[in-house]
Amino acid sequence: MSVLLVGTLDTKGAEFAYVRDRLRAAGVPVIVADAGVIAPPAFTADVSREDVFRAAGASYESVKAAADRGKAIELAAAGAAKLAAQLHKQGRLSGVFGMGGSAGTTIGTAAMRALPVGVPKLMVSTLASGQVKHYVGTRDVMMMHSVVDIAGLNRISRAVLDNAANAMIGMAKRPTPPAPLPEGKGESGKEDGGANSSADRPVIAATMFGVTTPCVEAARTVLEAAGYEVIVFHATGTGGRTMEGLIRDGLVAGVLDITTTELADELAGGVLSAGPERLTAAAIAGVPQVVSLGALDMVNFGPYDTVPERYQQRRLHRHNPTITLMRTTPEEMDQLGKVVAERTSASNSPTCVMVPLRGVSAIDAEGMPFWWPEADEALFQSLRNWIAPYVELTELDLHINDPAFAEACAQKLLDMLKGRKVPD
């Protein structure tokens, strides 16, 4: 098992040699892959740039001749991803380590995103103190901010790279088995059943937000006591997308979708949208689902001054210095009811929408900043109008975080799952 070091050995050769030497000195085997295009590599790689571009179905010579930097990076990223997936399949990979600026980060994280959760992934990047969504995606990538440019070894870059190398050494020397992944059963590693009895228990996927935590935690307790393993996804956009992938791939026995708030961000342009495929996978995979309306009272933005101008007259709430919430209006709630109704009505597996009539989040309760019964009622009425007759709509005169509501949701899902064949 080796750590794959992948990057451009022309511009970052000295830095890659430095990290490689530290890993080797600690007894960690290394495979270095070169994805550089411009100048010759600073040292001979184990996987040459010719091989990297060949893996992407291109030739190094033609890429170099084309002199299109964007295209070269795209192909290098595709080649690195192919290479990493192949090494992993052969059981040869104990981790992937990348280092670079925009090109190096695009290439390194492409290799990382090709691997299941559980394979160590560390990217030292000049861009790690900004928007990293496109680099990290739905994987367990560690993005480390390089502070200074990766251009020469100096007192700062050495301190950063020493820590990065040590972190990778720690992960590579004590490998943990890869966990099941949204990529399908074929690629997912199996845990040792003896060491982790959870491996045999069927999985329930649940969605949570800070403001729906009491509900999800209480429901989780009930479901775990009934013999299920509950995997909770934070409704951050990425969280919802990851869950939908897991469901589509047939890895989930049941869905407890308490927190559908990402639909509000999708509708109003918030920062935590999970895209139009949210709340669609259970129908596609034929998985029973209990759906609720958690945090549909809010759309998420970053710090207060990043809220779009068109929303500055709206009801806003500073959740903390980095997160600002916007209350959804009756008009938006009306539309959201239709979205929930349409997407759940697409399922012909057991589906139930649970309605908490006294409020959909911790701050949508009497005396709290997002309490707005007319808006909530618009959501509820829209659901009643649009939902298909074969989808169960259960209205409870409870707040979403009332223990009785959580209990009812969990029990409903257990009833649906009773007697169903558990997926492998």
Add this chain to the structure above:
Amino acid sequence: MSVLLVGTLDTKGAEFAYVRDRLRAAGVPVIVADAGVIAPPAFTADVSREDVFRAAGASYESVKAAADRGKAIELAAAGAAKLAAQLHKQGRLSGVFGMGGSAGTTIGTAAMRALPVGVPKLMVSTLASGQVKHYVGTRDVMMMHSVVDIAGLNRISRAVLDNAANAMIGMAKRPTPPAPLPEGKGESGKEDGGANSSADRPVIAATMFGVTTPCVEAARTVLEAAGYEVIVFHATGTGGRTMEGLIRDGLVAGVLDITTTELADELAGGVLSAGPERLTAAAIAGVPQVVSLGALDMVNFGPYDTVPERYQQRRLHRHNPTITLMRTTPEEMDQLGKVVAERTSASNSPTCVMVPLRGVSAIDAEGMPFWWPEADEALFQSLRNWIAPYVELTELDLHINDPAFAEACAQKLLDMLKGRKVPD
């Protein structure tokens, strides 16, 4: 030396206990600090929540009574930062480990940002696949995406936390000395002069971008040969801000500000603005500087579809799938010339602006996508109009990446530095 584990032991108690046990099993001492507010902690912390809020000048009881979640998080973050800084000052810290959602990430990274570069910092976060600028800031934080919510131990969360714990074990067991930091000389650790001869060499700070790499690399070679340590900052907004902080704190002997592109992002609303303090620190600190106009031909945006609507008719270039560049116009270049002139003219230390008349970036050259001589000329003319008579303006009939231009910039800075007292 211990690793500080900081987070909310009410909602994430089981997960913190899991990581703590893994660190201890590997022989790494741990200090656990509780920043929870709502329910009692799952286990007794080494630093209680009472102590954390006291460090922020507040009392736990009053915070709990106020029931203002945003305010509680703000105070917990301030307390955690105080605590971490104090432990570090006492030489007791081998790293900081955080874990959480939006609250936990705000609190954990506040503690991390209070520490110099070189102290291991690992934040496992549900928000690590998004905009992390406000969490990472100018520090060497590792942000690890938790993939699933940190709510229970299951096959996915265990795989993620195992790697996180192993990474922290690797970093804590092989500590590297902290590097000098933007926080001022008082807090910066000193390297072992015997092990790293670079510790004695005066520092030159330089700014680079992919499209100015040949210039900066060539200049670096000249300066290093002359006995300086060159620290290169990637012009990502954070990079420029970090450099300005380092200069202000008196840690830099000279500045080679080849790549002032962040000013274009500041002007036009690009994603890599370094804010209005860019290009001001050398004047404040009285440090000699050579300034050039690198990459002022471009404003940075994310993926193509994120370019603001008002700019969609502009000359755009897909640098790669995640970065789109916009060409600055003659009007913008005229304004940028004034900005560079004003900020450099504020200095009464030796200052020289070097003008590459044949193009300011790799793609601002004949036959390349951002070649627009009229726009560049607007920049140059504006500089001539506005610059103070005591600032040297040197025009060279060269492209910025011509080796002769790099040589001239480096030589100019060496001339300025000759005979000056080197800062301690």
